[in-house]
Amino acid sequence: MEAPGENKEIVFLLADDHSIVRQGMAILIDEIVPNAKIYQTSSSQQIVEMMKKNGVEIAIIDAHFPDGNSLHVLPQMKAENPDVKILVFTGLEEDLHVLxxxxxxxxxxxxxxxxxxxxxxxxxxxxxxGEYFSPLSRNLMLQLVQNPGLINPLGSLTKRELQIAEMYAEGYGNLEIANDLDIKQNTVSTIKKNIFEKLKIENLVELIDLINTHKI
Structure with a gap:
């Protein structure tokens, strides 16, 4: 994005389900960018429509909304306007989610x-x-070149392994999984062992934590 001219109006969209967060961010934007026009929404479902309607150039959005997760909205935003700049402003841990x-x-x-x-x-x-990344984020991006699994370690699992991992996370035991999937119990045990090895974990508590973190 080119540096804005003195008289160029910049159109912002603030998307967060907490009004006080949007108001605080609007105050900062007004101080930093006097020529800003700011639209607001509390719903992730309205983001793309508001972009279309208002010619949004910069969107500052939360990661989670009561009506959905904005991770799935970002590709829709870029499809609508490939030049839109999106700043994710969130309480989620940067090291786990930024990539x-x-x-x-x-x-x-x-x-x-x-x-x-x-x-x-x-x-x-x-x-x-046109971008903002902390030193932590930049370091993770460099690491990603060497280890693509950083984005989501669950991506290393096969479809069947992921299915069984999710069943463990939902509280199913080996016998229930075997019965539900119509496979042998020792097959479930073998797949569980493969899951643990691929994810470099040692117990179900760690597996559940990984599922909860990376299935947002």
Missing amino acids: KFIKAGASGYVSKLSDEEQIRQAISDIVHK
């Missing part, structure tokens, strides 16, 4: 736990540079 949002189309990622100066920097960088 998934980058893959989905995010131009930046900043935590709601960040201090005001960092949030200001994120807004400024998105406006003037």
Whole structure:
């Protein structure tokens, strides 16, 4: 994105289900970008429609909404306008989630736990540079080149392994899984062993944690 001219109006969309978060972000944007026009929504379902209607150039969106997860909205936003810049502003842990949002189309990622100066920097960088990534995010992107599984380790599982992993996470035991899938119990045990080896985990607690983290 080119650096904005003094008189160029920049159209923002703030998408967060908490009004106080949107209002606080709007105040910062007004201070940093005096020529901003700001639209707001509390619903992830309205994001793409508001982009179409208002010619949004920069979207600042939460990761989770009561009506859905914005991870699946980002590709729709980029399909509607490949040039839109998307800053994810969220409470989700950066080290666990940032790579998934980058893959989905995010131009930046900043935590709601960040201090005001960092949030200001994120807004400024998105406006003037077209992206904002912290040193942690940049380091993870470099690591990703060597280890594609960083985005989602569950991607290393086969379809059957993922199915059984999810059944374990839902509380099914070996016998129930075997009966439900019409396979032998020792086959389930073998697949469980393969799952643990691929994910480099040792118990079901770790598996459940991975499922919950990466199936958002």
